[in-house]
Amino acid sequence: MSHERARALKQEATRLESISLTAAQLCDIELLLTGAYAPVTRLMTRQDLGPEPAASQIGRVARPQLQVFLEVNAASASKLSLGQRVVLRDDEGAMLAVLTIEDIWDPRMAAKDALPQATEATPQALPTPETEARCLRVGGSIEGIGTPGRHDYPELRVTPSWLAEEPRRRRLQRMILVDSAAELTQTAHQAVAAIAAEIDALVVLQIADDGLQPTDLRLHRAVRECREALRQYPAGRAQLALLPLVSKGNDVHELLRRAAVYGNYGATHCILDPRDYGLGSGAEGSAALSKLSAEGLLKTSMTLISSLDLTGPAGGLTADRGAGRPHASHSRGARRSGRVPGRRGATCFFTGLSGAGKSTVARALAARLGQLDRTVSLLDGDIIRKHLSSELTFSKEHRDLNIRRIGYVASEVTRHAGIAICAPIAPYRITRATVRGMIESLGEFLEIHVSTPIQICEKRDPKGLYAKAHAGLIKDFTGVSDPYEEPEHPEIAIDTSQVEVEDAVARIVAELRARGCLHGSDDWPQTAAG
Ligand SMILES: Nc1ncnc2c1ncn2[C@@H]1O[C@H](COP(=O)(O)OS(=O)(=O)O)[C@@H](OP(=O)(O)O)[C@H]1O
Ligand SMILES: Nc1ncnc2c1ncn2[C@@H]1O[C@H](COP(=O)(O)OP(=O)(O)O)[C@@H](O)[C@H]1O
Incomplete structure (x- = not known):
């Protein structure tokens, strides 16, 4: 976006109603704006989402792979109307994007009671006090003003377009993206390195930011463990990436969302543990992943690999956790004082x-x-x-x-x-x-x-x-x-x-x-x- 457009949007935003985003919503907006959710580039409306499939259809093509909309509580939604432009802010109030609202709906309402469709120009009469606790969904187009100010590991926060080019820059053919890489055992990393050598691939060890604050040591430990794991790979054949992903569940929809995002970051192959997505372990998990591919729910180029023993206590990097940590020898009393x-x-x-x-x-x-x-x-x-x-x-x-x-x-x-x-x-x-x-x-x-x-x-x-x-x-x-x-x-x-x-x-x-x-x-x- 040009500087002039950004300035004009910023100027306009000072007069607009605001929505303060949660960590997960902030990640969604970032993924939309960077193209990581392509072909989806806006917060989806009911029309974009299509009809809700019956439960038995879940896992089949009828269900859209990506479902990206904003959820707001009814109190906030009562200030919103169709056609309105609102500014999306982070928890500190920094302006990230302007949203033009095209649809607002209550997911729990039956179709006949649903709120007016996006085509209606009239402002909506929204919640009464008894609906206050409800969450409503909002969809529409967004225009970015700025990117979230993330200063923890800026060198690891890569964009889809940059990462997708990385194999070519390193003269490699493919990219294997390792989901939740901090969880992998040493043996699993060695197996990944062997596959990568075979198919001439760059390995990307993915760390999900998970909405963790920079003060949260879990994030730093995950980065440290992945940096340690990099030693399992030949020089220039592996790389870390910290992606703005907050877990939205542990089912097949989350798997498909991640697979779509990883594909947009340039992954041709993805290594993940099917158990993390409720798909069972071993041969059962592998079969479930193959079925998803066969149903056309994955990008054609994306192969999910699951036949590795990914996690577990034996041989894992986690086995040495804590050893050699600074200050381990100091008594608790001394530390307190x-x-x-x-x-x-x-x-x-x-x-x-x-x-x-x-x-x-x-x-x-x-x-x-x-x-x-x-x-x-x-x-x-x-x-x-x-x-x-x-x-x-x-x-x-x-x-x-x-x-x-x-x-x-x-x-x-x-x-x-x-x-x-x-x-x-x-x-x-x-x-x-x-x-x-x-x-x-x-x-x-x-x-x-x-x-x-x-x-x-x-x-x-x-x-x-x-x-x-x-x-x-x-x-x-x-x-x-x-x-x-x-x-x-x-x-x-x-x-x-x-x-x-x-x-x-x-x-x-x-x-x-x-x-x-x-x-x-x-x-x-x-x-x-x-
Ligand atoms: N009148 C006025 N003056 C200054 N700042 C204002 C005002 N109204 C709202 N804000 C927003 O509030 C943030 C400052 O709050 P503080 O608690 O840091 O202010 S103070 O130390 O109590 O003066 C400040 O945050 P920062 O921009 O991060 O400094 C503003 O976002
Ligand atoms: N060298 C820098 N150090 C800190 N902020 C910078 C720098 N250069 C540009 N900025 C930008 O200036 C703005 C400072 O905003 P913020 O940190 O919220 O300030 P404050 O907390 O003092 O209100 C941010 O948008 C940040 O990206």
């Missing part, structure tokens, strides 16, 4: 204008610390306001109360030798000093001023808030109609118009290490192949 070397508690307190880059750098930092096996509590301004401080306004008193609450939670995390990452605006010097006073005696306190100039923040305007503030639609907006008092002596200052996210993170990690909050050296490999 924060006296374990490299495990001192800390608060990284970001402060700066809206759009300065606090959340982006904070999330990337959380992901980096996770890679270094450090658990983190991320206290982002927007998220805190959604949960802990939902009743507060942006008056001076309420902003102070909000920051003191964040400070209190961060102090508890620091006291227990964790790392708290806070990313509010925190515009007032005195309140920031109060928080520093609450934490400094318990662990390290890093005030990180994200000092990006306001002109840059206004130009970025990822949530469209500056446009609204200038139009007088938001009052007391920091930097426009409310003050921001710059820190005088921050531990770190980062102007993100001059410093890349990775470099900002590296500076903070170095500072944490120098203060005894991290163990060992910062030597995790960051190559494109993982």
